[in-house]
Amino acid sequence: MTSVNALGATLAQLRDAVERATRDTLRGGHDRLAPLPRAGLLTPSHLVDGVHPGDEGHALLARAVAENLTGNKFLRTIFGKALD
Secondary structure (H helix, E strand, O other), X not given: OOOEXXXXXXXXXXXXXXXXXXXXXXXXXXXXXXXXXXXXXXXXXXXXXXOOEOHHHHHHHXXXXXXXHHOOHHHHHHHXXXXX
């Protein structure tokens, strides 16, 4: 069974909506945005209210961001070059 939040949305639906908004923003010409693709990173158990991550969820998100910044691929997207 898939968990839904108070508005009836599942975590997958929320993730899809955020990813769709990100793609639309990028297509609109925004050049300072770098998507962080990590489908399945959070589970409903990481969301304290069905929408917002709790402590463990935030720790997972922070780790995913740090891993991608360390590789410079997002810095390259944002600044046009890797930073040393």
